[in-house]
Amino acid sequence: xxxxxxxxxxxxxxxxxCRLHRIFCGLSGKVKKGFRxxxxxxxxxxxxxxxxxxxxxxxxxxTVVNNLSDFIFGLIRAVGMILLGFGIVQIGLSxxxxxxxxxxxxxxxxxxxxxxxxxxxxxxxxxx
Numbered sequence: 001x002x003x004x005x006x007x008x009x010x011x012x013x014x015x016x017x018c019r020l021h022r023i024f025c026g027l028s029g030k031v032k033k034g035f036r037x038x039x040x041x042x043x044x045x046x047x048x049x050x051x052x053x054x055x056x057x058x059x060x061x062x063t064v065v066n067n068l069s070d071f072i073f074g075l076i077r078a079v080g081m082i083l084l085g086f087g088i089v090q091i092g093l094s095x096x097x098x099x100x101x102x103x104x105x106x107x108x109x110x111x112x113x114x115x116x117x118x119x120x121x122x123x124x125x126x127x128x
Contacts, residue, residue, distance in 0.1 A: 012079055012116065019086070019109065042085060046078040073120040080117030087113050 087110030094103035115122070 016083070016086075019105070038089070042082050046082055050075050050078050076119055077117055080113050080115075080119065083109055083113030083116060
């Protein structure tokens with residue numbers, strides 16, 4: 001289970017890096033500076049939110065695993081929120097530049113962010 005979560009997180013990281021590189025290369029100087037500031041602010045917020053989750057140690061091994069699972073799903077939720085924000089920015093930029101392919105990518109990023117944000121709830125619904 002833990003390896004599946006790590007593989008999932010690695011694939012999310014790869015997708016985010018590819019999309020950021022594709023968008024970042026086509027921007028002008030002022031927009032690049034603003035986008036850098038946005039990325040740093042989002043990463044700092046994700047770091048603060050992700051590290052504020054406390055996982056208490058317990059004598060029961062099942063409780064320890066559940067605490068670790070809650071922590072990991074909290075990190076995945078933070079990544080989903082970042083993708084949601086990034087998708088909204090991408091859709092806004094596409095509406096400004098009238099670029100349909102960027103708009104499609106924005107909606108896909110937005111949908112992926114929603115799925116990743118609610119991954120724990122979706123898995124709970126599937127497994128019962």
